[in-house]
Amino acid sequence: MKVSIYRYNPETDREPTMKEYEVDTQGKDLMVLDILALVKEQDESMSYRRSCREGVCGSDGMNMNGKNGLACITPLSQVAPGVLEGKKPLILRPLPGLPVIRDLVVDMGMFYNQYEKVQPFLQNSTPAPAIERLQTPEDRAKLDGLYECILCACCSTSCPSFWWNPDKFLGPAALLQSYRFLADSRDTATEERLSKLDDPFSLFRCHGIMNCVSVCPKGLNPTRAIGHIRSMLLERGI
Amino acid sequence: MSIRTITFDAIVVGGGGAGMRASLQMAQSGFKTALISKVFPTRSHTVSAQGGITCAIASADPNDDWRWHMYDTVKGSDYIGDQDAIEYMCNVGPEAVFELDHMGLPFSRTEEGRIYQRPFGGQSKNFGEGGQAARTCAAADRTGHALLHTLYQQNLKNGTQFYNEWYAAELVKDADGNVCGVIAIDIESGETVFFKAKATVFATGGSGRIYASTTNALINTGDGVGMALRAGLPVQDIEMWQFHPTGIAGAGVLVTEGCRGEGGYLINKDGERFMERYAPNAKDLASRDVVARSMMMEILDGRGAGPNGDHVFLKLDHLGEEVLHSRLPGICELAITFAQTDPVKEPIPVVPTCHYMMGGIPTNVHGQAIKLSGGHEGEDQFVNGLFAVGEVACVSVHGANRLGGNSLLDLVVFGRAAGLFIEDQLRQGMTQYEPSDSDIEQALSRVRRWDESSGGESVSALRKELQSVMQNHFGVFRKGDLMAEGVAKLADLRERISKAHLDDKSKPFNTARIEALELDNLLEVAEATAIAAEGRTESRGAHSRYDYPDRDDENWLCHSIFDPTAKKLGKREVNFKPKTVDTFQPKARTY
Numbered sequence: 001m002k003v004s005i006y007r008y009n010p011e012t013d014r015e016p017t018m019k020e021y022e023v024d025t026q027g028k029d030l031m032v033l034d035i036l037a038l039v040k041e042q043d044e045s046m047s048y049r050r051s052c053r054e055g056v057c058g059s060d061g062m063n064m065n066g067k068n069g070l071a072c073i074t075p076l077s078q079v080a081p082g083v084l085e086g087k088k089p090l091i092l093r094p095l096p097g098l099p100v101i102r103d104l105v106v107d108m109g110m111f112y113n114q115y116e117k118v119q120p121f122l123q124n125s126t127p128a129p130a131i132e133r134l135q136t137p138e139d140r141a142k143l144d145g146l147y148e149c150i151l152c153a154c155c156s157t158s159c160p161s162f163w164w165n166p167d168k169f170l171g172p173a174a175l176l177q178s179y180r181f182l183a184d185s186r187d188t189a190t191e192e193r194l195s196k197l198d199d200p201f202s203l204f205r206c207h208g209i210m211n212c213v214s215v216c217p218k219g220l221n222p223t224r225a226i227g228h229i230r231s232m233l234l235e236r237g238i
Numbered sequence: 239m240s241i242r243t244i245t246f247d248a249i250v251v252g253g254g255g256a257g258m259r260a261s262l263q264m265a266q267s268g269f270k271t272a273l274i275s276k277v278f279p280t281r282s283h284t285v286s287a288q289g290g291i292t293c294a295i296a297s298a299d300p301n302d303d304w305r306w307h308m309y310d311t312v313k314g315s316d317y318i319g320d321q322d323a324i325e326y327m328c329n330v331g332p333e334a335v336f337e338l339d340h341m342g343l344p345f346s347r348t349e350e351g352r353i354y355q356r357p358f359g360g361q362s363k364n365f366g367e368g369g370q371a372a373r374t375c376a377a378a379d380r381t382g383h384a385l386l387h388t389l390y391q392q393n394l395k396n397g398t399q400f401y402n403e404w405y406a407a408e409l410v411k412d413a414d415g416n417v418c419g420v421i422a423i424d425i426e427s428g429e430t431v432f433f434k435a436k437a438t439v440f441a442t443g444g445s446g447r448i449y450a451s452t453t454n455a456l457i458n459t460g461d462g463v464g465m466a467l468r469a470g471l472p473v474q475d476i477e478m479w480q481f482h483p484t485g486i487a488g489a490g491v492l493v494t495e496g497c498r499g500e501g502g503y504l505i506n507k508d509g510e511r512f513m514e515r516y517a518p519n520a521k522d523l524a525s526r527d528v529v530a531r532s533m534m535m536e537i538l539d540g541r542g543a544g545p546n547g548d549h550v551f552l553k554l555d556h557l558g559e560e561v562l563h564s565r566l567p568g569i570c571e572l573a574i575t576f577a578q579t580d581p582v583k584e585p586i587p588v589v590p591t592c593h594y595m596m597g598g599i600p601t602n603v604h605g606q607a608i609k610l611s612g613g614h615e616g617e618d619q620f621v622n623g624l625f626a627v628g629e630v631a632c633v634s635v636h637g638a639n640r641l642g643g644n645s646l647l648d649l650v651v652f653g654r655a656a657g658l659f660i661e662d663q664l665r666q667g668m669t670q671y672e673p674s675d676s677d678i679e680q681a682l683s684r685v686r687r688w689d690e691s692s693g694g695e696s697v698s699a700l701r702k703e704l705q706s707v708m709q710n711h712f713g714v715f716r717k718g719d720l721m722a723e724g725v726a727k728l729a730d731l732r733e734r735i736s737k738a739h740l741d742d743k744s745k746p747f748n749t750a751r752i753e754a755l756e757l758d759n760l761l762e763v764a765e766a767t768a769i770a771a772e773g774r775t776e777s778r779g780a781h782s783r784y785d786y787p788d789r790d791d792e793n794w795l796c797h798s799i800f801d802p803t804a805k806k807l808g809k810r811e812v813n814f815k816p817k818t819v820d821t822f823q824p825k826a827r828t829y
Contacts, residue, residue, distance in 0.1 A: 122342025134351030
């Protein structure tokens with residue numbers, strides 16, 4: 001099958017190019033990450049990130065035939081119709097909207113900055129008990145669908161609002177984490193957290209486009225989390 | 239000196255659970271601490287841990303006792319775990335786990351609001367007399383992910399200085415062998431830098447990628463063990479490799495022991511629950527080495543499933559959709575993705591798969607690296623400036639076989655312990671050893687070798703060959719002649735790898751260069767494993783030999799110590815002197 005990969009090495013290339021490779025899959029429905037490994041055997045200069053190869057570390061977010069996802073848990077059959085059969089090429093590009101360091105490797109700095117801005121750590125002003133802080137199963141269930149984020153950036157880099165204001169709009173991933181702490185019964189910094197979000201950009205640049213939901217490889221729903229934060233801000237305003 | 243120097247009080251190499259727990263401890267106390275990680279920390283392999291962290295927090299059972307946990311761990315280790323270290327881990331464990339909750343780790347909960355605990359293999363109440371215990375604290379089946387993200391968040395909060403996507407390539411020592419820091423490469427720019435520190439903490443994780451089939455992440459290439467061995471430092475019990483009973487057949491992806499903890503069980507091709515024959519009491523929750531061997535016997539006796547009869551099944555459907563989706567949601571995802579199997583409806587094809595390195599750099603409970611003492615009994619001698627924690631270390635709490643859930647506990651307890659100890663040393667005034675220019679040149683030589691290579695075999699082909707040698711010659715069952723052959727093949731590979739070729743010499747984000755440097759480390763770990771495995775002439779824990787089928791306490795109730803300079807295997811005493819409880823004496827190990 002044909003694989004077309006975005007190539008750019010700042011040391012030698014004036015501009016990026018798409019390079020074609022021929023890979024023998026023996027008809028198997030391999031994961032996109034397996035294809036990248038086969039390409040790297042042919043051409044070791046092609047760079048990409050990878051680690052766990054099972055969809056939990058978030059290293060290999062990339063754009064596959066136009067859609068963001070994790071290479072390691074995306075089989076060829078799910079990339080686009082015709083790719084597995086070799087009727088269409090597999091087209092791999094770096095995540096959109098972030099500066100490219102080299103090939104499929106993007107500079108995640110802006111993405112991590114926004115994550116850090118939401119103070120993604122538990123804050124509790126009361127002294128810790130000698131055992132764990134008790135939490136009911138119902139309260140704990142409020143964290144499901146939030147804490148599982150793997151920081152792969154598939155969502156934020158598919159979000160037009162983030163493309164436009166990556167420095168001022170926090171983006172779906174950071175906002176999901178913001179809500180993960182707002183929703184935690186053990187966290188007492190709700191007021192400070194909300195006041196930091198109460199400006200025209202940080203949260204309110206979300207226009208509910210929902211690209212984040214459609215690409216999240218973990219099936220999470222940042223738009224819903226953003227909606228919850230909006231409600232909390234509104235209630236606080238009343 | 240030709241390269242830039244960056245100076246810290248302490249550097250931690252590796253951003254997994256152990257490294258980030260150590261760096262957190264030191265950063266909280268205001269010491270200038272750097273964490274060097276070849277991946278962004280939340281991409282570290284701790285993220286893949288599923289089932290939980292075993293600890294006697296007395297939630298599932300209010301009468302639970304850390305001493306029972308200690309008994310299980312000593313027995314699980316097949317009696318070569320150090321009892322002082324196991325005592326420390328099990329005793330301090332609850333405090334370390336409660337701290338994780340206070341940091342925000344989203345543990346699953348009981349109706350009482352306490353941390354949820356599930357049964358895991360090798361667990362008992364009342365020193366093996368009270369039946370199965372439920373002692374593994376869990377965040378659904380994503381405990382490692384929850385733990386790793388929590389620790390990263392706390393390090394952010396406390397101002398740890400991260401060098402993410404920096405690759406530590408070599409230890410820097412002075413002429414007397416004192417550790418001064420490491421040489422590291424900024425992967426993004428390609429710059430090589432000397433990190434100078436009073437304390438260097440290795441938290442580089444495991445090396446499962448020496449095997450062709452492994453549950454380990456692609457980054458688990460034994461960088462810390464490789465650096466230590468090249469520096470002439472010994473490794474301990476490195477022949478002890480855990481094969482996890484339930485890796486997804488073909489893919490190698492881990493399926494947590496928590497599945498069996500929740501009531502799942504293994505069946506052969508005839509649908510028989512075969513563990514009842516091998517471990518009549520504990521059955522599917524026997525220790526991992528026991529279950530892995532039983533599965534291999536089923537397969538070798540022709541009761542394996544599939545067209546090649548090369549796997550068995552993990553049956554979960556009887557647990558019901560609700561339990562599976564609430565307690566094991568990650569497993570359901572993985573099984574569908576990697577085995578095209580929905581565990582709600584059908585069993586998952588599984589096979590024992592390389593999972594964990596019990597051996598590593600020998601340390602005491604403070605993480606201080608122990609050096610060869612010349613084979614004499616007596617007090618341990620330490621490598622000044624070097625510490626090791628987590629999977630790269632052999633403290634040793636796992637001995638010849640690690641219990642499920644003890645790895646995450648090991649990470650936080652000993653990451654924390656090393657941090658506490660170094661803090662104290664720094665307060666008292668720790669020496670900064672100064673390397674000469676030639677010491678630094680020496681440490682740079684390996685990086686230079688690859689950068690100057692002009693022909694030879696490719697890294698990817700050699701890596702594949704190495705992995706297949708380890709898979710075929712040093713697997714679940716081992717045999718002297720087959721291992722001797724393997725050792726010879728590795729000697730040949732050493733020769734060829736020393737002449738291998740890096741084609742891409744570019745600087746920015748050159749992952750080919752990193753993979754080449756990792757190959758050197760894979761080779762060091764593989765060779766040490768091979769020589770140690772051939773040298774330990776008995777069967778104990780995960781090390782199981784056809785030609786020496788029995789445990790030999792007379793000769794081998796001891797650690798093995800591999801000396802990389804002589805390429806010889808020596809022995810080191812196991813600690814049988816816990817401080818607050820009576821010694822657990824070796825006895826026959828049945829489940």
